[in-house]
Amino acid sequence: MHPDIQVKVATSQQHSGEYVFKVHPNLKGLIDLTFANDTPEEAASKVDIIFMAVPHGSSIEHVPKISEMGVRIIDMSADFRFRNPADYPVWYGWEHPAPDLLSKFVYGMPELHREELKSAHFISVPGCIASSSIYSLAPLAKAGLINGVAVVDAKIGSSGSGNKPSIATHFSERYNSVRIYSPSGHRHIGEIEQELSIVSGIKTTVTMSAHSVNMVRGILTTSSVFVDRELKMPDLWNAYRSMYGKEPFVRFIMDPNGLYKYPDPKLVVGSNFVDLGFVIDQHVRRVIALGSIDNLIKGAAGNAIQSMNVMEGFDEREGLMMSPMRLV
């Protein structure tokens, strides 16, 4: 739906030769391409911008060559998200084979990296749980309020695991379940620490517990930081508004009397919005930062498009002003 972009090639190994709308029937009438069996290098030779949406460890096999072809790259995987190559063995268990390329990628989060994105050629799109966590915690980091460890509780729907079926995403296993699949050590912690440390200017540490819940799309992160002084709500409003007050895709959901008092994935699914909320528990001087996104849009493809818009000098909202679905 983007007015300045034409999709020239869509690749798939398993669906090669099939119409895109046969695989994605919701796109019927919107796209008449068939899936090509091109290698990423072949696809890159036909376009100005390539979006890589393959599993971690697969992008790195192709990006070094494509990066020499004069094509702009937007990579959805974790292969280029870290600035420090030493983070790869820690969080992914492998040494990065092309560490020199890492500094050429900009982290695709326009709200935090807009100026760098304007001159970028290569963009690395943030992880989905990382996105919700970073959006909600960054104002606290910037205000110097994260002095100890930030604690993230994440709940995510099944599409966060990709489209390959597994017992963990099987409907009957998933239904009625709230399964803590990563009580500690989640890979996205590394990205969250990286970005909060950049924003705050000090090394910031994070711990996270991640749960699979009974949704297809959507993430809710409930994050806690403990502060050493008394805070009032206007202090937090200042922190959040000064960071996001003019952002087209950041909304504050703070309605103490409403049904939806704070962010809920139901309010963002189908859109590029990130909904934020915050609360102070004065009893223990705990600040609770809430974030909610559609993991496939603001947590992936939406941030990719928004970052591309910044890189190309388009209106940042182009192709992205969909209303959330709020299925009822």
Ligand SMILES: NC(=O)c1ccc[n+]([C@@H]2O[C@H](COP(=O)([O-])OP(=O)(O)OC[C@H]3O[C@@H](n4cnc5c(N)ncnc54)[C@H](OP(=O)(O)O)[C@@H]3O)[C@@H](O)[C@H]2O)c1
């Ligand atoms: N799902 C999310 O919420 C989310 C959010 C943010 C970022 N991401 C990241 O975005 C990327 C794509 O995510 P996804 O959820 O779409 O993943 P996915 O479903 O696991 O993989 C996407 C497609 O990649 C192709 N593929 C699979 N293995 C491959 C291999 N070894 N080499 C080349 N292509 C291969 C397959 O397509 P064909 O067989 O049709 O070619 C597959 O359908 C991943 O790196 C993921 O971590 C995902």
